[in-house]
Amino acid sequence: MPELPEVETVRTGLSPVIEGETIIDANINRPNLRFAFPPRFCERLTGSRVIKLGRRAKYLLMTLSTDETLIAHLGMSGRFSIVTPDGPQPNTNPAHDHVVLRLSNDHCIIYNDPRRFGFMDLTPSATLNENRFLADLGPEPMGNGFSSKWLAEKFAGKTQSVKAALLDQRIIAGLGNIYVCEALYRAGIRPQTPAKEIDPSRLERLTICVRDVIGEAIKAGGSTLRDFAASDGALGYFQHRFSVYGRESEPCLRSECAGKVSRIVQSGRSSFYCPDCQH
DNA sequence: AGACGTACCTGACCGC
DNA sequence: TGCGGTCAGGTACGTC
Known part of the structure; x- marks a missing residue:
């Protein structure tokens, strides 16, 4: 997970x-x-x-x-x-x-x-x-090495979808299926969009959204830890409300949007997005 | 080189 | 209650 x-x-x-x-x-x-x-x-x-x-x-x-x-x-x-x-x-x-x-x-x-x-x-x-597992990892999303400039460099010429590109640990390290869906939702970008087609201003927005989504999730994890680590020593899972992940056919949470969350399959994995506010 | 698909495992859940 | 099918947030590796 x-x-x-x-x-x-x-x-x-x-x-x-x-x-x-x-x-x-x-x-x-x-x-x-x-x-x-x-x-x-x-x-x-x-x-x-x-x-x-x-x-x-x-x-x-x-x-x-x-x-x-x-x-x-x-x-x-x-x-x-x-x-x-x-x-x-x-x-x-x-x-x-x-x-x-x-x-x-x-x-x-x-x-x-x-x-x-x-x-x-x-x-x-x-x-x-x-080490072979660490050698090719891209920058940490919360670190200085991650920027819209870096993304622009890595996305240049990429026919791959932005969803697949963000899951590529060589481009950015630490994102998985859930947080990629969440970040793209927040940035208003469709997961199917070819990476090379995203213009600099949207890449800037994406960079900020990735950072925010990850930062907020770390914060949420830290706060839930206090509650449940006391009663049960198992670490690793925490409850967190997601905006699109796992919400197929539920309403988009943007108040001005009447859309419903869609689920599609990309490279064998589920992507969730709002067709009305992600383009 | 880049973009795919597939493999690796078990458990939870759903419909019959 | 039990059974089979489907799905799950990961990465490495083979193939085109």
Whole structure:
């Protein structure tokens, strides 16, 4: 499920529990998720101290005292849970608890992922950005590298739809199906529009809308975290109202618009948009 | 090189 | 209640 805002929410929830702690014990319950765990995965984690929990795009980055970084991607259904020594057990199916880290503060971090589209890797921290999963990522939507100028450069000559282009992690990193739909709705751009056909002023608007949509979602995640992390240690999902995503044939939320939300399929995935206000 | 389609998995949900 | 079909927010890889 998780796109950038959800991963950021997981990071926010996990970091106070994990940063500064030593991994006393690491266990995996199967040899692979989407990909095989790297060689000697558990041995390389055991005894290391977690210096920092960071994020790049949809990847969690655990900087370790061993000069390696644990890279974790949640795929579609990955969750991290925090199990406190005397607290409740996470309400996930233990059959899909694939990674368990026991920390020096007696908390356990559990990675649960029914679909196993997630994956983990260990890479030298010094060459983190050369790692095969991170090397080709485009700019962070909230960072300085993302601008309408950058989009113009990347969209130039692109016959691909703007929907597909925004999902391309080399162009902008961290967006997924939901937030691309939301950003295009807010910007008033149809998802089918060929990327190269969007003029500079609309690209400027799109840039702002992407930033706003992601920024608001991160904020919403941070606020929901407080409520439910207390009762249940599972991190990764939060309730959020979307303007178009999942609202097929419901009314467009713009007060001056009488349109209904449409759903189309682009490259095998649903796109939601309002035909009356997106052109 | 760029644009597609396909594969990888399980679970939830819907209609019969 | 049970069954089959469909769908799901991810990325990598093969093919044209």
